Amino acid sequence: MKTLKKIIIAIFIVPIISLTVLGDEILDLYKHLHANPELSWQEYKTSDLLAEKMEELGFSVTKGFAKTGVVSIYKNGKGPVLMIRADMDGLPVQEKTGLKYASKVRSLYTDKSEVYVMHACGHDVHMAVAIGTAKELLRNKNKWAGTLMVIFQPAEERGQGSARMLEEGLFEKFPRPDYNLALHVGSTLPAGTVAYHKGYAMANVDMADITIFGVGGHGAYPHTAKDPIVLASKIVLALQTIVSREIDPLNPAVVTVGSIHGGFKHNIISDEVKLQLTLRSYTDEVREKIISKIERIIRGEAISMGISEDKMPTLKLRDEYTPALYNTPEFVDIVIKHIKDSIGENNVFEVPPVMGGEDFGRFGRVEPKIPTFLFWIGGPSLLDWEKSEKGEISIPGNHSPLFAPDPEPTLKTGVSAMTAAAIGVFNEPR
Numbered sequence: 001m002k003t004l005k006k007i008i009i010a011i012f013i014v015p016i017i018s019l020t021v022l023g024d025e026i027l028d029l030y031k032h033l034h035a036n037p038e039l040s041w042q043e044y045k046t047s048d049l050l051a052e053k054m055e056e057l058g059f060s061v062t063k064g065f066a067k068t069g070v071v072s073i074y075k076n077g078k079g080p081v082l083m084i085r086a087d088m089d090g091l092p093v094q095e096k097t098g099l100k101y102a103s104k105v106r107s108l109y110t111d112k113s114e115v116y117v118m119h120a121c122g123h124d125v126h127m128a129v130a131i132g133t134a135k136e137l138l139r140n141k142n143k144w145a146g147t148l149m150v151i152f153q154p155a156e157e158r159g160q161g162s163a164r165m166l167e168e169g170l171f172e173k174f175p176r177p178d179y180n181l182a183l184h185v186g187s188t189l190p191a192g193t194v195a196y197h198k199g200y201a202m203a204n205v206d207m208a209d210i211t212i213f214g215v216g217g218h219g220a221y222p223h224t225a226k227d228p229i230v231l232a233s234k235i236v237l238a239l240q241t242i243v244s245r246e247i248d249p250l251n252p253a254v255v256t257v258g259s260i261h262g263g264f265k266h267n268i269i270s271d272e273v274k275l276q277l278t279l280r281s282y283t284d285e286v287r288e289k290i291i292s293k294i295e296r297i298i299r300g301e302a303i304s305m306g307i308s309e310d311k312m313p314t315l316k317l318r319d320e321y322t323p324a325l326y327n328t329p330e331f332v333d334i335v336i337k338h339i340k341d342s343i344g345e346n347n348v349f350e351v352p353p354v355m356g357g358e359d360f361g362r363f364g365r366v367e368p369k370i371p372t373f374l375f376w377i378g379g380p381s382l383l384d385w386e387k388s389e390k391g392e393i394s395i396p397g398n399h400s401p402l403f404a405p406d407p408e409p410t411l412k413t414g415v416s417a418m419t420a421a422a423i424g425v426f427n428e429p430r
Contacts, residue, residue, distance in 0.1 A: 026135075026415070029053070030128035030407055031101040037090025037119045039107050040155035043068040046088050046127070050152045053131050057138055059150070062174075066164040070152040071174055074138070079146025082425055083177035084418065085360055086123070086130035087156035093118040096401040121398045122185035122379065125405055127152065129183065129414035136419045144426035147175050153360075159205065159322035162362040171366060179331065179425055180372040182360045183414055187397045188351075189378035190385035191409035194339055194417050195351045196375040198332045200282040202325035203252075205357030206291070207318040208277040210235070210298060212262075213311040216271035225269040229262050231305050232273040235313070236260065238297045239277075246293055247286060254280035254355055255290060280355045282324050291317070325361030331371035338424030339375070339417045347413075351376070356398075377414050379405030 038046050051063045051070045059072040068088070094116035095103045105117040134150050151170070155161035171177070189195055212232045217225030236257050247253045255277065262273030277294075281287040298313040307313075340348050364372030380388070380395045384406075387393045396402035 026128055026132045026411055027407060029131060030124055030411060033124040033127055034099075034119050035101045035103055035105075037103050037105055037117045037124070038088070039092065039109065039115075039117055040089040040158040040160070041067055042107060043088040043154050047152060047154075050088070050127060050131070054134065054150065057134055059134070065170070066154060066161065066168050068154040069161070069165055071170070072134070072150040072152075073174060074134075074148045074150075076141050076148065077145035079144070079426055080178040080428075080430065081147040081149060081175045082422055083149040083151060083180045083363070084130055084133060084422065085151050085153055085180065085182045085363065086126040087153045087161065087360075088123055088127060089155055089157050089161070090117045090123065091120045091157055091399060092116065093120040093399065093401050095120070097404040099404060118401065118403075120400060120403045121157065122403070122405060123156070125185045125377075125379070125410055125414065126183065128411055129418060132411065132415035133418040133422065136415060137422055140419075140423065144423050146426045148422070149175060149177060156359055159320040159357065159359045162359040166362065166366065177363075177370055178430075180360070180363045180370050181335070181418065181421060181425070182374040183418060184358065184374060184376050185379045185398075185405050185410060185414070186376045187379050187395045187403070187405075189349065189376070190380050190382045191378045191406040192343075192382070192413050193347050193349060193378040194343065194375055194413065195349045195378070196327070196332060196336055196373075197351055197353050198327055198329040199353070200324055201327045201353045201374065202358045202361065203254075203280040203282055203353075203355045204284070204287045204324045205320075205322040206279040206287070207320050208279055208291075208294070209316045209318065210275040210277065210294075210313055211316075212273040212275070212298070212302075212313045213307065214269070214271050214273075215311075217269045219267035219269055222269060226305060226307055226311075227269050228271065228273040229269075231301060231307070231313075232260060232262060232275060234301045234305075235298055236275070238301055239294065242290060242293045242297070247289065251286050252280075252282055252353075252355065253286055253290060254278070255294070256280075280357075282353070284324075291315075322357035322359045323361050323365060325358050325372075325374055326364060327373045328364065328369075328371040331373050334425065334428055335373050335375070335421045338420045341424075342416050342420030343413060375417070377410060377417065379403075379410050381406035381409075 214228030215226035259276035263270040
């Protein structure tokens with residue numbers, strides 16, 4: 001109750017924050033982006049619009065970097081290089097918010113099927129905040145010196161966009177950042193608030209496919225076959241012992257089997273079963289342990305059932321790997337100090353880490369490592385958040401077809417926090 005009271009008091013402070021940049025233009029931009037989402041690697045119209053906005057502000061803009069990415073540079077005298085990153089892609093989700101500016105977009109997915117598309121993870125907020133922050137920083141360019149680098153990244157939802165930007169020379173063809181900043185809107189705190197975590201804040205995310213082979217046969221004569229469904233069942237259960245019995249309890253880890261497919265008729269023993277897994281961890285050491293233990297388990301269980309060497313199960317990791325996000329503690333302290341000064345200390349909360357993924361963390365892993373920080377901003381209206389605290393409603397989370405941040409306070413807080421953070425970082429003694 002103490003925390004709830006703290007938030008309620010704080011939220012009443014937020015509307016008095018005045019940002020001249022945040023007028024109808026940024027709100028309209030947000031609504032346009034929300035109504036016109038594009039899937040990963042298809043962000044052509046989105047990137048064209050963002051590039052146009054940045055050029056109007058006087059940035060040097062490179063379009064089509066890493067296919068659909070945008071890199072914007074503004075040099076304002078001698079000083080550090082600060083990179084602010086916003087992601088652009090939407091999700092294959094059919095929107096059900098009922099908003100006047102709801103997405104009705106349909107597009108071709110990776111398998112060529114037609115799907116609805118929605119900004120169900122708030123990337124529309126991130127882009128609008130980045131534009132608003134750029135405008136506010138230029139309006140106040142007498143208050144800072146250095147190089148501002150604003151990038152709009154493709155394919156975050158696929159975990160691939162940051163990797164491709166780095167592979168194509170982001171930090172070689174453009175100024176190498178001294179600091180990396182980003183934000184993400186969420187639903188666990190109300191609009192008007194900022195949340196953060198020092199150190200590992202988001203997880204390594206791997207998507208893994210296991211193919212289990214057997215010897216097919218008639219269901220009435222199982223002794224003549226090698227049943228891959230039985231083998232798959234043993235493997236699924238054995239996989240659960242990795243986290244519970246083989247990983248240090250102080251090191252968070254997740255092994256989830258999200259899909260199992262095998263067989264096609266009641267009385268036929270199939271010859272193949274497929275499992276789809278998601279693997280989560282924070283450290284590279286734990287990630288490698290999980291993968292090696294999966295390989296050991298699937299082989300060991302197959303041997304125990306007499307599967308021949310040429311039919312051993314296979315493990316394939318998809319290229320949609322997202323590395324863990326590590327928020328550099330010293331950099332977090334600097335940024336949070338300035339955010340608290342901007343939106344009020346009572347509006348800023350230190351929160352636990354999460355097991356979700358965010359490929360922004362990859363930008364901080366380039367050697368020599370760059371101080372990196374992603375913070376969260378609240379999205380739900382205060383009224384909805386209060387109702388959810390009382391158990392009256394459930395607030396839709398990210399990736400839900402009902403995900404709908406309260407636009408004005410969310411955008412105001414994002415622009416205010418990011419602008420304050422940027423000016424503070426530019427002026428921090430080095």
